[in-house]
Amino acid sequence: ENPEEFNRERFFENTTLDFRGFNFEYIPFGAGRRGCPGITFAMAVNEFALAKLMHNFDFALPIGVKEWDMTEAIGSTVHKKNALLVVATPPSR
Numbered sequence: 001e002n003p004e005e006f007n008r009e010r011f012f013e014n015t016t017l018d019f020r021g022f023n024f025e026y027i028p029f030g031a032g033r034r035g036c037p038g039i040t041f042a043m044a045v046n047e048f049a050l051a052k053l054m055h056n057f058d059f060a061l062p063i064g065v066k067e068w069d070m071t072e073a074i075g076s077t078v079h080k081k082n083a084l085l086v087v088a089t090p091p092s093r
């Protein structure tokens with residue numbers, strides 16, 4: 001629903017939605033015969049890299065920036081119009 005709206009919670013609410021190419025609402029790796037064969041490797045590496053980043057840094061918006069800018073640019077795939085700026089700081093332990 002509301003595909004134009006940035007709503008990451010949509011993936012938490014509908015937990016039956018899967019990214020492996022069987023639910024056409026969400027196909028980051030494509031689907032069918034030409035679907036991505038690197039999916040298992042990619043997910044392991046992605047999760048590992050993301051976990052390392054989340055574990056080692058606190059992320060915040062730059063000072064003075066109030067909201068994420070999720071403006072999209074036109075292209076053969078969807079990408080952000082403006083770069084995502086975040087400040088990464090090592091957490092005080």
Ligand code: HEM
Pocket residue numbers: 027028029030031032033034035036037038039041042046
């Ligand atoms: C986050 C990481 C990745 C994403 C989002 C991704 C996404 C995709 C997408 C959307 C396609 C096109 C599928 C289609 O046309 O239906 C594709 C194809 C492909 N991907 Fe990936 N991919 C990722 C990582 C990888 C990795 C790590 C490998 C190899 C180790 C890989 C190998 C391939 C190959 C060989 C194809 C072409 C398959 C074909 O045309 O038959 N990908 N990928």
